[in-house]
Amino acid sequence: SSAPAKTGVVVVGGGLAGLAAAIRLQEEKVPYVLLEASDGVGGRVRxxxxxxxxxxxxxxxxxxxxxxxxxxxxxxxxxxxRFYSGATVFFDGGFHTVADPLRHLSDALRSLANPVGTAVDKFLIGLTRIRVTAFSDEEIFRGDDSKTIELLNRIGFSDSILDRFFRPFFGGIFFDPELETTSRLFNFVFKCLALGDSTLPKNGISAIPEQLAAKLDPGSIRLNSRVISIDSDSENNTVLKLHNGEILQPSLGTILAVEESEALALLSVEAPPKKPFxxxxxxxxxxxxxxxxxxxxxxxxxxxxxxxxxxxxxxxxxxxxxxxxxxxxxxxxxxxxxxxxxxxxxxxxxxxxxxxxxxxxxxxxxxxxxxxxxxxxxPNQSPPSELLKDPKVREGLYVCGDYVANATFDGALVSGRRAAEALLK
CATH class of the missing domain: 3.90.660.20 (Protoporphyrinogen oxidase, mitochondrial; domain 2)
Structure with missing residues (x-):
């Protein structure tokens, strides 16, 4: 077979994490190639x-x-x-709005009497807002790691607001109506919701990865390029094989920016018993x-x-x-x-x-x-959770993705940057 093509860093996967890693490498003028298996960047954000x-x-x-x-x-x-800051709950044949009191005060006051929780619950939402915004993200990610439902019970929310608002609202964000997701992620997302707007880009959610990709050298992005194996040669250099038979040998390292199950398969790692996705x-x-x-x-x-x-x-x-x-x-x-x-x-x-x-x-x-x-x-991020995992697998091989950090757009972006920075050390 022909000699493997030598390249600097290979980033495998063009989702948010892979794009963020490539941006960080490019800032440091480190040569890289980004391989994306599908026909466009974005990963799940398409x-x-x-x-x-x-x-x-x-x-x-x-x-x-x-x-x-x-x-x-x-x-x-x-x-x-922008979305309205709040939500409308369908319950018992009618609609009831839960509003952010700092942005929609009159709606929030009107909602005090509605059946989505008690007036005390609405007061506790305000207190929770103050609590989460007082902590740094670092403090949140290293802080209490219980199930979200346990945290909400400890705060003292009634069953009615848990079932009518928190389960469908945060259950819809985490795809987890049981609210077993770590309280760290709840606190982080609640903080971001309190401090920012919920939005859609005018041209669709894929406008976000496309804007990131536009920062990269177009010659460094290769679409329709699936990596099928990652091995080491006799001198312990990493060797990547593509679906078309091409072989790449990264001289500066590999960043694996694919979903967790795919990463485990490529690394031939015996998958630990997994929490369900x-x-x-x-x-x-x-x-x-x-x-x-x-x-x-x-x-x-x-x-x-x-x-x-x-x-x-x-x-x-x-x-x-x-x-x-x-x-x-x-x-x-x-x-x-x-x-x-x-x-x-x-x-x-x-x-x-x-x-x-x-x-x-x-x-x-x-x-x-x-x-x-x-x-x-x-990924399933119920406790025990580690939202700042070490990206290094071994010398020259790093992983990133929302499963390495936290299951938000932000977690994917942070993990990509951290993987690139670990490689650059």
Missing amino acids: TDFVDGFTLDRGFQIFITAYPEARKLIDYETLDLQ RSTVCIYFSTDAAKVPTDDPILFLNGSSHGIVNNMFFATNVAPSYAPPGKALVSVSLIGSYPDVEDEELADRVLNELGCWFGDEAVSSWSLLKIYRIDYAQ
């Missing part, structure tokens, strides 16, 4: 453009207060479209803009503790650019992957359920656009 609709692959929200993102991303260019299904419907039952740019939560819908929103109320003129885009999220239910049946069940929310007439005009089943939406 958008499809179908008949004039902007379809993010799964329910993804960009929170502007993410600290690493603020350093790397030009928000202005993304033209971020977090899965989700995202269903998109289109309808006429005139038939949308509300124009609020708000997240709707299922607070009823039954049914399969966890949360939904009218994407075009947040970002009108997500649909062609005169049309509206509806985004519905389920938790879990529903492998035994066919697409059509799943869509019908969702429409029946949402008919109870908005009225059958409003929902009857919705037509199914696309269903995304995302088996690996996030």
Whole structure:
């Protein structure tokens, strides 16, 4: 076989972590090549453009207060479209809004009497907001590591607010309605929500990785380039083999920026008994803009503790650019992957359920656009959790990804930078 092609650093994977690693290498003028198996950068952060609709692959929200993102991303260019700070809960046949008191005081005061929790619960939300914003991220990530549900119980929240607000809201962020995710991640995300806006980029969530990729030397990014094995030669140099038979030998190191299961497979590591991944299904419907039952740019939560819908929103109320003129885009999220239910049946069940929310007439005009089943939406980050793992596997080999840090956009970006910095040492 031909001699392996020598290269500087090889970054395997063009998701947020791989892009952040490559940006850090480029800042230090270290030669690198980034290999991405698919036809575009972004990893799980991708958008499809179908008949004039902007379809993010799964329910993804960009929170502007993410600290690493603020350093790397030009928000202005993304033209971020904001959600209302709060949520509307469907419960007992009606809608009830939970509002951020610092941004929507009159709504928050009106919500004191609604059945989504007690007035004490709403006071405790305010106290929790003050508590989380008083800590640095470092303190949060090294702090209490219990299940989120245990933390919320300790704070003293009632079952009604846990079931009607916290489970669907944070369960929808972590794809974990049991709220077994570490309290460290809850505290971090709650802090970011308190300090920033929840948004969608005007041109879809993939605008974020595309902006990062645009900072890189285009000649250093290779798409449709799947790495199938990582081995060591007789002199202990790392050797990578690509699906087309090409062999690369990184002279300066390898950064593995792929999902955890893929990393373990490439490294032929005996996988430790794993906590199950977090899965989700995202269903998109289109309808006429005139038939949308509300124009609020708000997240709707299922607070009823039954049914399969966890949360939904009218994407075009947040970002009108997500649909062609005169049309509206509806985004519905389920938790879990529903492998035994066919697409059509799943869509019908969702429409029946949402008919109870908005009225059958409003929902009857919705037509199914696309269903995304995302088996690996996030790593499972229930305790014991380590949200600042050492990226070094062995000399010259480093890993990054949300599973190495925390399961947010920010965690992926931080882990990419930290892997590059560990390699540069």
